[in-house]
Amino acid sequence: MEKIKKITSMQLFLPIVCLVAVLLINVITTPGFFKISINNGVLYGYIVDVVNRASELVILAVGMTLVTAASGGQDISVGAVMAVAGAVICQILSGGEVSVNQIANPIILAVIAGVIVAGICGAFNGFLVAKLNIQPMVATLILYTAGRGIAQLITKGQITYIRDESYQVIGGFIKGCPVPTPIFVAIIVVVITMVILKKTALGLYIESVGINGDASRLVGLNSTMIKFLTYVICGVLAGVAGWVASSRIYSADANNIGLNLEMDAILAVALGGNNLGGGKFSLAGSIIGAFTIQALTTTLYAMNVSGDQLPVYKAIVVVVIVVLQSPVFKKFMATQKARKAAAQGGGQ
Amino acid sequence: MKRKVVSVLLCAAMVSAMMVGCGGGSAAPAEDASAEASEDASEEGGTITVGFSQVGAESDWRTANSESMKSTFSEENGYTLIFDDAQQKQENQITAIRNFVQQEVDYIVLAPVTETGWETVLQEAKDADIPVIIVDRMIDVSDDSLYTAWVGSNFKLEGQKACAWLQAYADAKEMDEINIVDIQGTIGASAQIGRTEAFDEAAQANGWNVVGQQTGEFTQAKGQEVMESMLKSNDNINVVYCENDNEAFGAIDAIEAAGKTVGPDGDILVMSFDTTNAGITDTLSGKIICNTECNPLHGPRVAEIIEKLEAGEEVEKQQYVDEGIFAYGSDVPEVEVDGEKFEVTEVTQEVIDGRAY
Structure with a gap:
C-alpha cells in the first residue's frame, strides 16, 4: 500500500499513465499497432513512426521546458525559428539556386550557420525577456510573426529543394542502420542536456531563478544571465529541430516547417506535469508529453479518422489529460479518498 | 512628464488619422x-x-x-x-x-x-x-x-478528369480492383473541396475500394506522414490520389521507404494535381503516373474579357481557364467528363521544355 502511494504521488506517474492509455486504445482499435518488423532493411511499424515523428517535438520540448522553468513564460517563436534555420541551411547548400541536385557547400558548414542563426534568434528573445523584462509571450511574439517572413526573405519566397542523398540522411536513415536518424538526434540532444543539468548546477540555478528571481539574485545568482541562457539554448534546439524537419523533406518550406509546433511543444511541457508558471521542472515529463502528442496523432491516423474531425478528437483527449493533471482535480481525488477511508474507519 | 508625452503622441496620431480619413473621402468625387x-x-x-x-x-x-x-x-x-x-x-x-x-x-x-x-x-x-x-x-x-468577372481554375473538373483517366487506365490495363487512398489538401481550401468531391463521386460510381482518406495539408511533410500510416494499416493499396504535387512527393518518399515501388510497373500508382515543374518531371519518369494541370496562364482569358468589354458586350461572371491533363505513356489518349472530351498529353522532355512554368 505504501509503495503504491509512493508511485502514484510521483510527478511522472500521471504523464506515463496518459501515454500508456493513449497507446492502449490501439490494442483494441488497431491490433497491428505494436508490430515492428524489418522492411527494406529498416525498422517498420507504427511505434517506430511515433518515436521517429516525435523527434522534432522532443527536441523543442527540451528547450521549452528550460525556458518555462526559468522565466515562467513560453517561447512561442520556436516554430518560426525552425523555418529560419531550415531556410538558412538549404540556401547555403543550394548556393542561392532554387532547386539543386548536388550540394554547393559542405553540409557541416550550412548546419553550423543555421544553428548559429537560430541561436541568435534565441538570444534576441532572451535579451528582450531577461534584460528588458518584457513578458515572454509578447517578446517572442515578435519572431513568431516575423520569423516566417525572414525565412521567406532568405529563400526569396520560393521553396528551395536540395535533391542530394547526403542531405536526406539526418531526416531519413544512415546507410546500413535500421533506426531512423531523427531518433538519434533526439537522444543526443536529450543526453547532452541531461548531462549539463546534472553535472553542473545549471538545473538548480534555473529552478531557483524560476521560483524567485529576486531572491536568487540576492544570494548571488546572475538571474538575468540564466534566463538569457535558457532562451539561447531554446533557440539553438529549435535550429536543430529545423534542420531535421527540412532534411525530412529535403527542402526549405518557409511557410510550413514547424507550423503550429510551438503550441505542441508547450502542450508537451504541460502534459509532462510541469508548472507553466516556472520553477521546478521535469525534463523527462516533457519528453513523455511529446511522445504522448505524437502517439495520439499517429493513433488517429491509424484509426483513419477523417481529416476534418481530427482536431476535435485531439482536443477531447488533451482536455481529459490536462484535467486529470490539474491540481484542483488531484486535490478533489485526495479528499474523496480521505473521506472513503474515514467512512470505512467509522463502519468498523 | 511621461504621461504628457504619451498624450501628445496620442493626439498627434488621432489628428493624422482624421486627416487621412478626410483625404480619402474628398478624393472620391x-x-x-x-x-x-x-x-x-x-x-x-x-x-x-x-x-x-x-x-x-x-x-x-x-x-x-x-x-x-x-x-x-x-x-x-x-x-x-x-x-x-x-x-x-x-x-x-x-x-x-x-x-x-x-x-x-x-x-x-x-x-x-x-x-x-x-x-x-x-x-x-x-x-x-x-x-x-x-x-x-x-x-x-x-x-x-x-x-466584373472572375477567372480561375475549375477544381471539380480537374478532379473529374483525373478520376476519368484512372478508370480508363484501369480498363486499359485490366486492373482487377482499385484500392485507392485519397490524400486531401488543407480542409476547406477550394482546391481540396473540388478535388475531393470529384473523387468521392467517382469512387462511388466506379466501385473503387476507398481504403483511406486523410488530409496532407498540401505539404510534403504531412503527405509523407499520412502515407506512412496508411501503408501500415492497408497492405493492398495500389493507387494514391494526392491533391497536389507536394503531397505526392511526400507520398512517393513514404512508399519507397516502405520498400514498395511506384510507377506503371510498380506496386502503387501515384496521381497528382498542379503539374509544377518538379511534379511533371516526376511524371516523365512515371513516378507520378498522371498529373492534372492547374493552369496559371490566366492572361489570355483576361484579355478576352477585356476585349469583350471594350466592344460593349456582356461577359460571364465566372470563367474557367483551359487545363490539360498530363500522363506517363499513352495508354489513355483522351478522357470524357459529362460528354465533353479532353485530350491527355503524354509527357516527353519536349512537353516539359515547352511549358511556361
Missing part, C-alpha cells in the same frame, strides 16, 4: 471626373492601361501567372501594364488598387491574397467606373457587382 477623362484619353491613344495587383512570387505557379499577364498585356498587343507585387500582404494590394484608381487605369486585375476585406477599396474602383477582374482565388463580398 474628383476621381469620378478624372476617370471619364482617362476613358477619352485611352480611346485617343489606342492603348489600354491595365493595373495588375499580384499576391507575390511564392511559387513557380505564381511566377508563371505573373509572366502570363506580362506577356499578354504587352505594348505590342496594345496594352500598358502596371504591375504591382504585394508580397503576400493585403494592405499592399489595397494601396496598389488605390494607386491604380488615381492613375486612372482602364482595367484593374486583382489576384487576391485573402477572400475578405475588399468591399471598401472595390467600391472606390466602382465609383471611379473602373471594371475589376479577379483572377485565381475568389473574393467574398456581399455585393457581387463590385467585380
Whole structure:
C-alpha cells in the first residue's frame, strides 16, 4: 500500500499513465499497432513512426521546458525559428539556386550557420525577456510573426529543394542502420542536456531563478544571465529541430516547417506535469508529453479518422489529460479518498 | 512628464488619422471626373492601361501567372501594364488598387491574397467606373457587382478528369480492383473541396475500394506522414490520389521507404494535381503516373474579357481557364467528363521544355 502511494504521488506517474492509455486504445482499435518488423532493411511499424515523428517535438520540448522553468513564460517563436534555420541551411547548400541536385557547400558548414542563426534568434528573445523584462509571450511574439517572413526573405519566397542523398540522411536513415536518424538526434540532444543539468548546477540555478528571481539574485545568482541562457539554448534546439524537419523533406518550406509546433511543444511541457508558471521542472515529463502528442496523432491516423474531425478528437483527449493533471482535480481525488477511508474507519 | 508625452503622441496620431480619413473621402468625387477623362484619353491613344495587383512570387505557379499577364498585356498587343507585387500582404494590394484608381487605369486585375476585406477599396474602383477582374482565388463580398468577372481554375473538373483517366487506365490495363487512398489538401481550401468531391463521386460510381482518406495539408511533410500510416494499416493499396504535387512527393518518399515501388510497373500508382515543374518531371519518369494541370496562364482569358468589354458586350461572371491533363505513356489518349472530351498529353522532355512554368 505504501509503495503504491509512493508511485502514484510521483510527478511522472500521471504523464506515463496518459501515454500508456493513449497507446492502449490501439490494442483494441488497431491490433497491428505494436508490430515492428524489418522492411527494406529498416525498422517498420507504427511505434517506430511515433518515436521517429516525435523527434522534432522532443527536441523543442527540451528547450521549452528550460525556458518555462526559468522565466515562467513560453517561447512561442520556436516554430518560426525552425523555418529560419531550415531556410538558412538549404540556401547555403543550394548556393542561392532554387532547386539543386548536388550540394554547393559542405553540409557541416550550412548546419553550423543555421544553428548559429537560430541561436541568435534565441538570444534576441532572451535579451528582450531577461534584460528588458518584457513578458515572454509578447517578446517572442515578435519572431513568431516575423520569423516566417525572414525565412521567406532568405529563400526569396520560393521553396528551395536540395535533391542530394547526403542531405536526406539526418531526416531519413544512415546507410546500413535500421533506426531512423531523427531518433538519434533526439537522444543526443536529450543526453547532452541531461548531462549539463546534472553535472553542473545549471538545473538548480534555473529552478531557483524560476521560483524567485529576486531572491536568487540576492544570494548571488546572475538571474538575468540564466534566463538569457535558457532562451539561447531554446533557440539553438529549435535550429536543430529545423534542420531535421527540412532534411525530412529535403527542402526549405518557409511557410510550413514547424507550423503550429510551438503550441505542441508547450502542450508537451504541460502534459509532462510541469508548472507553466516556472520553477521546478521535469525534463523527462516533457519528453513523455511529446511522445504522448505524437502517439495520439499517429493513433488517429491509424484509426483513419477523417481529416476534418481530427482536431476535435485531439482536443477531447488533451482536455481529459490536462484535467486529470490539474491540481484542483488531484486535490478533489485526495479528499474523496480521505473521506472513503474515514467512512470505512467509522463502519468498523 | 511621461504621461504628457504619451498624450501628445496620442493626439498627434488621432489628428493624422482624421486627416487621412478626410483625404480619402474628398478624393472620391474628383476621381469620378478624372476617370471619364482617362476613358477619352485611352480611346485617343489606342492603348489600354491595365493595373495588375499580384499576391507575390511564392511559387513557380505564381511566377508563371505573373509572366502570363506580362506577356499578354504587352505594348505590342496594345496594352500598358502596371504591375504591382504585394508580397503576400493585403494592405499592399489595397494601396496598389488605390494607386491604380488615381492613375486612372482602364482595367484593374486583382489576384487576391485573402477572400475578405475588399468591399471598401472595390467600391472606390466602382465609383471611379473602373471594371475589376479577379483572377485565381475568389473574393467574398456581399455585393457581387463590385467585380466584373472572375477567372480561375475549375477544381471539380480537374478532379473529374483525373478520376476519368484512372478508370480508363484501369480498363486499359485490366486492373482487377482499385484500392485507392485519397490524400486531401488543407480542409476547406477550394482546391481540396473540388478535388475531393470529384473523387468521392467517382469512387462511388466506379466501385473503387476507398481504403483511406486523410488530409496532407498540401505539404510534403504531412503527405509523407499520412502515407506512412496508411501503408501500415492497408497492405493492398495500389493507387494514391494526392491533391497536389507536394503531397505526392511526400507520398512517393513514404512508399519507397516502405520498400514498395511506384510507377506503371510498380506496386502503387501515384496521381497528382498542379503539374509544377518538379511534379511533371516526376511524371516523365512515371513516378507520378498522371498529373492534372492547374493552369496559371490566366492572361489570355483576361484579355478576352477585356476585349469583350471594350466592344460593349456582356461577359460571364465566372470563367474557367483551359487545363490539360498530363500522363506517363499513352495508354489513355483522351478522357470524357459529362460528354465533353479532353485530350491527355503524354509527357516527353519536349512537353516539359515547352511549358511556361
